[in-house]
Amino acid sequence: MATEATQEAPEAYDALLDHYETISNINGASGILSWDQEVMMPEGGTPARSKQKSALSSVSHDLLTEEQVGEWLDELADADLTGEQEAVVREIRRQYERADRVPSDLVAEISEKTSEAHPKWKEAREEDDFSIFAPVLEDLIELKKEYANHIDPDADPYEVLFADYEPYLDLETAEQVLERLRDELVPLIDDIRESDAELADPFTGEFDVDTQEDLARDVLDTLGYDWEHGRLDTAPHPFSSGNQFDARVTTRFDPEKPVDAFMSTIHEFGHARYTLGLPRDQFGSPLGESRDLTVHESQSRLWENHVGRSRVFWEKFLPAVKERFPQVEGTPEEAYEAANEVHENNLIRVEADELTYHMHIVVRFEIERELIEGDLDVEDVPEVWNDKYEEYLGIRPENDAEGCLQDIHWSHGSFGYFPTYSLGSVLAAQIYDALVEDVGDVDEKVRDGDFDVIADWLESNVHSHGARYTTPELIEEATGKAFTADYFLDYATEKYTELYDL
Amino acid sequence: MATEATQEAPEAYDALLDHYETISNINGASGILSWDQEVMMPEGGTPARSKQKSALSSVSHDLLTEEQVGEWLDELADADLTGEQEAVVREIRRQYERADRVPSDLVAEISEKTSEAHPKWKEAREEDDFSIFAPVLEDLIELKKEYANHIDPDADPYEVLFADYEPYLDLETAEQVLERLRDELVPLIDDIRESDAELADPFTGEFDVDTQEDLARDVLDTLGYDWEHGRLDTAPHPFSSGNQFDARVTTRFDPEKPVDAFMSTIHEFGHARYTLGLPRDQFGSPLGESRDLTVHESQSRLWENHVGRSRVFWEKFLPAVKERFPQVEGTPEEAYEAANEVHENNLIRVEADELTYHMHIVVRFEIERELIEGDLDVEDVPEVWNDKYEEYLGIRPENDAEGCLQDIHWSHGSFGYFPTYSLGSVLAAQIYDALVEDVGDVDEKVRDGDFDVIADWLESNVHSHGARYTTPELIEEATGKAFTADYFLDYATEKYTELYDL
Incomplete structure (x- = not known):
């Protein structure tokens, strides 16, 4: 089918796809370099690896933003394309526009700032001192707001950043889902905390x-x-x-x-x-x-x-x-x-169970959203973080290392990433239901x-x-329904009500 | 020193070096992909890996042959440069010229032909049937001659190919060294074959x-x-x-x-x-x-x-x-x-000892040289190969699998690579002597x-x-002498004469 479509395609389409394949392969190569760095590379290899990855990323960016890419896309705007071809053009156009609208100076500045932020975050966590990380976090927030403004000056900047990780679910939908998780899981978690049920654990001791x-x-x-x-x-x-x-x-x-x-x-x-x-x-x-x-x-x-x-x-x-x-x-x-x-x-988020996990995410989502909107000062993050943990999970971090400094994401400049973890869980339940059906x-x-x-x-x-x-089309295609938290909430409520005799 | 030099350098020099760094990093990334492919990659990953490597190689080639590289090099031809800067320009110029002179169609054709040659070689070796490999080998030889002709139409094509692996040692020097190895080691190997000395071997049995x-x-x-x-x-x-x-x-x-x-x-x-x-x-x-x-x-x-x-x-x-x-x-x-x-x-070359190894190389060198010069037909390779083994080593392969099909190099289109193995050994002896001195x-x-x-x-x-x-400058710098086989021949003769009581 794909071959047939390609044969009928306009020349600009073939040229665009061919060009994109090179970009995709460069990005794939960069993925191998990252895998190797995490899994195989001796520690001393870092300086060379950073330069190799940055060369690949800059070559990939240059290829994506070449003038002819814009020309091909213009040519294809009104072309007669198959559904698959339209999807290909839609995806490439999206990447092109986001890359093309951000000045390379800003890209470089963000990349430098995250290189600076990472060791600061590490130090802050080791020293349990948020003030070491705060200034660079503030700079990063400003830079990412600027970045969002270049991509779409009329949009909510957090929505623009969120779309880097989840381009097709609108933020309103995402927010409604997260609010439902908060509103319906907090009471369930409360009940569990108050329950006398003791779950078994056959996995005690040491495991080679x-x-x-x-x-x-x-x-x-x-x-x-x-x-x-x-x-x-x-x-x-x-x-x-x-x-x-x-x-x-x-x-x-x-x-x-x-x-x-x-x-x-x-x-x-x-x-x-x-x-x-x-x-x-x-x-x-x-x-x-x-x-x-x-x-x-x-x-x-x-x-x-x-x-x-x-x-x-x-x-x-x-x-x-x-x-x-x-x-x-x-x-x-x-x-x-x-x-x-x-x-x-x-x-700690990464050690959380299936249920409380989402409260860890809601805390981060609410905080990063306010940071980007300018409704929260960086210096107030630790207190707000701890207050929210108390409110949603009934526990209060005693220090920032196990509080707002525990995750690496913000030091990478990743704002808008966290929600996708919970959205993924919610979607899993909806898909699993369709599968069983x-x-x-x-x-x-x-x-x-x-x-x-x-x-x-x-x-x-x-x-x-x-x-x-x-994403919404795929969800509809796979499950026959629009994205909803219903399945997850039903699943979680039933499972934990039974487990904890609630 | 390098930093100082860079500060004084003409703008074109900085731009060229900066551009080269990207190329060098792309090539480095490709090296990681190759390492991964040999050592870590699951077998099924090959189709994706081939495309990733070919994308990197084509991007690297495109960057190297960009028009501005030629312009920078022109600008720097008469510039006032330090010795180090001159060396940098010399090296980049050499790569640029070799890449620029070969039409990309021919590069692609050679790449396709080697992709085709490799499985043919494998099959030929498995079936012990040189005729399976011969036609594609013939094509490769023609293509590599064409390639050499583009790089330097006035030069001996084998010399041009040899320079892909060893650009600075002239072929005459290399040839003289290899001839001396043949002329002086063949009698030594003969003597060893006739000697009654039995060397000890404490490493018998199985080793976990x-x-x-x-x-x-x-x-x-x-x-x-x-x-x-x-x-x-x-x-x-x-x-x-x-x-x-x-x-x-x-x-x-x-x-x-x-x-x-x-x-x-x-x-x-x-x-x-x-x-x-x-x-x-x-x-x-x-x-x-x-x-x-x-x-x-x-x-x-x-x-x-x-x-x-x-x-x-x-x-x-x-x-x-x-x-x-x-x-x-x-x-x-x-x-x-x-x-x-x-x-x-x-x-088998790769199982050879320090001494007979060089005869394996001489056989390959003499044959590939004649193939490229057109003095030997592909179909005659097996016989010539076997004759030379008999002449230099006193043994005759009984089939082509353990004869002229044993090495992968020619199926890669690598003609002129083999001699560098022996030249390296010879140089090692010269360098070791200088070190001891x-x-x-x-x-x-x-x-x-x-x-x-x-x-x-x-x-x-x-x-x-x-x-x-x-290479010749480095040899002179490190050893105080021009490249010579003297040290290796003295070392080998003394060592084996003593070992075998000759």
Whole structure:
């Protein structure tokens, strides 16, 4: 189909797509360099690696903003294109416009400022002193507002920044979802805090890290990870990256938290499985690229939460755990409880359970939004942060290191990224519901070890579309409905009400 | 000094160097992609990786041949430059001219033809049928002659191709060296074949591959490899790659050949040590890049042969071997013998000992030279190959798989590469002699485990110059003499005469 479309396409289309393929390959190369830096590179390699990555990024930017790209796009504005071709042009146009509207001086200034911000943030966190980070954070906010203003002077600057991570969901929708999470989960979390229920935990003691790695490979085998097109490594901050031919997973191991390692592995598998499900014959075209962060995160969360934290998963997988770790005793039900315990006193986002996680996000979203709108001074961040934790989670950080300095994102100048984590979870529930609606008794199949039924459905309904549809279109296409928090809230309420006897 | 020079430089110089840094970083990124492909990439990643590498190579080529590069070079032709600046301009000019003179159609055609040649070569080798490879080899030869003709229509085409790997040693010098190796080593090898001497071999039996890897790390520790700026992995064809901040080593292990793994590790250490000795403050400039293949190979061979295959090395290192492998019995002298045994019946270049190795090279050099000059038909290669093996080494391959199909180089279109292996060995002996001349009793220091004295001398006299000098200038600078085979021939004759009681 794609080939046919290409044959009929206007010359400008072919030229544009060809040019874009080069850009996409340069960006892919940069992704390999990042993977290597996180996973393989000796520490002393940093100075060279920074320069290599910055050369790739500047070459990619130059190619994207070449005059002829604008000319091709102009030519194609009224051309007679197929739906797929229109999608390709839409995606390239969006990237072109965002790159073209921001002066390169500003791009360079932001890049320098983030290089400066990162060590300041690290130092501030180590010293537990927000004032070390505050001045550079203030500068970054100003620069990012300027950046947003270049892209769209008439828009809410936070909305413009949010669109760097999630271009197609409007901020109002996102905000409504996050508000519902806050309004409906806070009382649920309160109830859990007050409940007397004690969940089981068969995973106490020490778990050999090499054996945990074997087990992580077992999990990936069980889920059907394609080792011909992937690999597993460890990284301090687990991530997944690559393309449809080579999508790699990283995880990390803590001798005392084996369940965290399974879950992190399954989460990254979800990302990688999305990437591997992108159409191979569209490699280098937007049709062979994934939709943005909300959809990507929906895939990782679906596998992590709806599969990995389910009862049937533990029925299926606990024997494999016991084989690797004979010290583990207990029933699948107990393992299920352990995988779903709400950590009432946890202050750290990346260690949060499925439920309280969203309150960590809401805090960040509300604060960064006010920072960008100019409604909150940087110096007041620590207090507001702590107040919100108290309000939403009933706990108050005792210092900024475990409070507003815990995440790296702002030091990268990433404002508008956080919400996509929660939006992804919410979407995961909606997609999982559609999947069950479509294929029937998924639990039965998981119990039989048939995870392909899930992967195949996701591939057909989500992955294989690449960036053919915008996020709302893709959600509609895959689930038959507009984006809504209903499914997630129902799922979470039912699950935790039952778990905690509420 | 470099900073001072840059401040005084004409504007065109700064612009040129700045532009070159981007090119150099793109090429560096491509090097990481190649390392990853050999060492880490899952097999299924190939289609994407090929496109990424080809995008980088085409972007790098486009940047190098931009019109303004020619203009800057013109402007700088008569400019008043420091010696270092002149060297920078010389190196960039050379690359620019070679890239600019070859039409991009021809570059693309050669690239396609080598993509086609590689599987044909593989198939031919597997089927032991040269006729499968012959037609594509013929095409490649024609294309490379055309390529050479574009670069310099008045020159001997083989000389032009040789200059892709060794640009500054003239072919006449190279040829004289190779002829002397042939004329003086063939009789020595004959004598060894006729001698009754039996060398010891304390390394018989099976050697656990993981323990071999530990031992390879011991060797690298002993030699002073900087793990902050490097790493060791395994690869089917060991290589080293990287830059002065991150120079990595690969090796391979065979349970029956532990000495091969040490030697291969030491060899690659020599390459990496050269790379790590390049000046860091010149990263991205030709002054921070290594000289070409002859000099690079001289560094690996110096460490492999003059250090790793020496008596004192085994005095120092054998105890570490015995600690890892208690099964090893014998004296350092016996280990020394094992590391230097001449394999009289070996037909395979990469498994050859220090001495017969050069005959493998001479065969290839003589054949590829005649192929490019048009004095030999492709179809006659197998017979000529076998005849030459018989003449120089006294053995005749029984099939083409272990004859003229054993090496990958020609399928890559690499004609003129092979000689640099031998030239590197020859240069290693000359440099080692200068080192001993300069620092005195190197054996004594090796016995004390002081390998830094060697590394530091090489860094001062070879590495730190980057590409400041041409190859002959660098040889003169480091050794005080013009390039000569004298030192290697003396060294080899003395060593093997003694070993084999000739």
